[in-house]
Amino acid sequence: MTITGEMLIDGEAVTGNGDAFYALNPTTGAQMEPAFRSGGVTDVARACELGRQAFNLYRNTSLETRAALLESIASNLEAAGNELVERAMAETGLARPRLEGELARTARQLRMFAGVVRKGHWLNATLDSASGAAPDLRMRMIALGPVAVFGASNFPLAFSVAGGDTASALAAACPVIVKAHPAHPGTSEIAGRAIQAAVASAGLPHGVFSMLVDHGHAIGEELVRHSAIKAVGFTGSRSGGIALSRIAANRPEPIPVYAEMSSTNPVFLLPGALRAGGVQLATGFADSLTASAGQFCTNPGLVLAIAGADTDAWKLAVSAAIVGRPAATMLTPGIHAAYEAGIARLDGMHGVRRLAHGVTPASSCQARAALYETTADAFLADKQIQNEVFGPSSVIVICRDSAHMLAVAQALEGQLTATVHAELQVDAALAQLLLSCLELKAGRVLINGFPTGVEVCHAMVHGGPFPSTSDGRTTSVGAGAIDRFLRPVCYQNVPDSWLPEALQDANPLNLWRLKDGERVNG
Ligand code: NAP
Numbered sequence: 001m002t003i004t005g006e007m008l009i010d011g012e013a014v015t016g017n018g019d020a021f022y023a024l025n026p027t028t029g030a031q032m033e034p035a036f037r038s039g040g041v042t043d044v045a046r047a048c049e050l051g052r053q054a055f056n057l058y059r060n061t062s063l064e065t066r067a068a069l070l071e072s073i074a075s076n077l078e079a080a081g082n083e084l085v086e087r088a089m090a091e092t093g094l095a096r097p098r099l100e101g102e103l104a105r106t107a108r109q110l111r112m113f114a115g116v117v118r119k120g121h122w123l124n125a126t127l128d129s130a131s132g133a134a135p136d137l138r139m140r141m142i143a144l145g146p147v148a149v150f151g152a153s154n155f156p157l158a159f160s161v162a163g164g165d166t167a168s169a170l171a172a173a174c175p176v177i178v179k180a181h182p183a184h185p186g187t188s189e190i191a192g193r194a195i196q197a198a199v200a201s202a203g204l205p206h207g208v209f210s211m212l213v214d215h216g217h218a219i220g221e222e223l224v225r226h227s228a229i230k231a232v233g234f235t236g237s238r239s240g241g242i243a244l245s246r247i248a249a250n251r252p253e254p255i256p257v258y259a260e261m262s263s264t265n266p267v268f269l270l271p272g273a274l275r276a277g278g279v280q281l282a283t284g285f286a287d288s289l290t291a292s293a294g295q296f297c298t299n300p301g302l303v304l305a306i307a308g309a310d311t312d313a314w315k316l317a318v319s320a321a322i323v324g325r326p327a328a329t330m331l332t333p334g335i336h337a338a339y340e341a342g343i344a345r346l347d348g349m350h351g352v353r354r355l356a357h358g359v360t361p362a363s364s365c366q367a368r369a370a371l372y373e374t375t376a377d378a379f380l381a382d383k384q385i386q387n388e389v390f391g392p393s394s395v396i397v398i399c400r401d402s403a404h405m406l407a408v409a410q411a412l413e414g415q416l417t418a419t420v421h422a423e424l425q426v427d428a429a430l431a432q433l434l435l436s437c438l439e440l441k442a443g444r445v446l447i448n449g450f451p452t453g454v455e456v457c458h459a460m461v462h463g464g465p466f467p468s469t470s471d472g473r474t475t476s477v478g479a480g481a482i483d484r485f486l487r488p489v490c491y492q493n494v495p496d497s498w499l500p501e502a503l504q505d506a507n508p509l510n511l512w513r514l515k516d517g518e519r520v521n522g
Contacts, residue, residue: 019038027363073195148224148232151188165235168485170208179212267304268420269304270422356369371394417451440465
């Protein structure tokens with residue numbers, strides 16, 4: 001497929017009237033063809049109005065139609081496979097195996113949502129029979145309306161144009177308007193065309209999917225302001241997520257913003273675990289820290305351990321593992337500059353000491369891994385140490401004893417993940433105290449694993465209290481992500497034949513429903 005540098009609106013490719021910009025290959029520093037032209041406010045208005053019109057038809061399509069659309073997008077992405085992966089490699093510097101895995105995951109995610117749509121549990125069909133003076137009341141979830149999606153730079157496929165936000169919004173029957181990430185515009189166009197083709201072959205209105213292009217904030221801000229948009233999905237920086245949340249809250253009609261932002265993903269190393277397997281833990285940790293240049297939202301940026309000989313041995317082992325790690329290309333010069341500024345800040349911080357550096361970079365967009373050490377007292381005295389440094393850096397916080405470790409846990413900001421390494425007998429008491437604290441801090445708590453690697457499944461929570469996300473009640477990965485784009489409606493004394501199928505007496509969709517308080521298939 002020829003990448004043209006255009007936006008995707010109304011079933012067509014549309015050239016923007018704004019400034020031209022180019023994708024940059026972060027490995028070579030070279031600009032890549034073609035030029036992408038930014039859109040303007042008229043493009044935003046057109047895409048949003050088409051989304052508004054499409055919503056009325058799309059939301060009333062059958063579950064099967066929407067499931068088939070998601071499957072068709074997955075197949076189209078797979079058909080674009082090698083081209084998509086090669087363009088993404090060039091635009092992001094990420095390695096082929098990583099991107100091939102990400103493509104497979106993106107397709108799997110779309111197919112999982114197809115299954116979710118067909119099963120219909122998300123409709124939450126609930127029926128309360130009339131009784132005495134109480135009326136007949138029936139409830140189901142319905143779609144919010146058109147959703148604006150902002151893709152992330154670090155997952156050009158799975159968290160971008162055809163990623164989890166788009167899949168879950170389309171599953172919920174919401175049209176999607178994507179603002180493509182300027183760090184991978186060509187990848188975005190290929191994925192966007194795969195969606196556009198699937199919408200067209202399903203005979204659905206063009207406004208079900210649009211993609212806008214920009215390399216600044218204007219289009220994104222305008223999109224969030226547009227009255228047709230009813231919710232926003234975002235993955236990226238804390239500043240970006242907060243800025244878009246403010247715009248959404250200040251609209252005449254405020255709308256929800258589901259922004260996944262920043263997390264340091266603390267890893268607690270308990271004494272029994274360090275004694276039992278310190279060296280293997282050091283290698284596993286170094287792998288988790290440095291994979292894809294540390295550019296994971298679940299990267300372990302904070303480690304907590306109690307002072308002692310086993311902790312000292314672990315520090316030596318992990319330092320040795322980090323020293324040998326090659327430097328790796330980051331996604332963009334901007335992200336690289338932010339990483340350099342982040343580790344310079346840690347280098348200059350009172351009470352923080354550098355333990356190890358990875359191999360010196362050979363080119364300007366490469367990051368070297370960095371490992372720091374501080375004390376729990378210094379950590380508790382300076383909140384800045386908690387700030388995410390996006391990339392392969394981590395701070396080990398040394399605690400005096402268990403109580404000190406719990407005090408640090410209690411002082412943590414909201415996190416996507418929190419991990420405890422524990423020997424199941426020796427560390428049981430402290431591990432359970434930590435779990436009780438950490439479930440209030442994080443969306444996912446892990447025992448004896450590493451936080452990188454997020455399964456796409458029904459029980460996954462990829463979310464957490466602020467600042468990991470703007471709304472800790474939800475998840476952006478897994479089947480539960482569909483709930484972000486739904487709201488409940490109750491139907492009181494509505495005649496059976498006027499009710500939506502999900503709520504009709506005969507249960508034509510064959511759903512599991514909550515009937516007078518009991519879960520029944522009928
Ligand atoms: P970003 O700068 O927040 O950008 C994400 C998307 O939002 C881009 O399309 C960007 O458009 C747009 N955007 C950002 N701020 C905006 C604003 N104020 N108004 C309107 N649109 C806005 O994130 P990024 O480029 O992916 O990475 C930058 C930093 O984000 C990283 O260094 C890292 O700290 C963090 N990050 C976190 C995660 C995570 O999973 N938590 C993932 C990736 C990155 P433009 O680029 O065109 O402005």
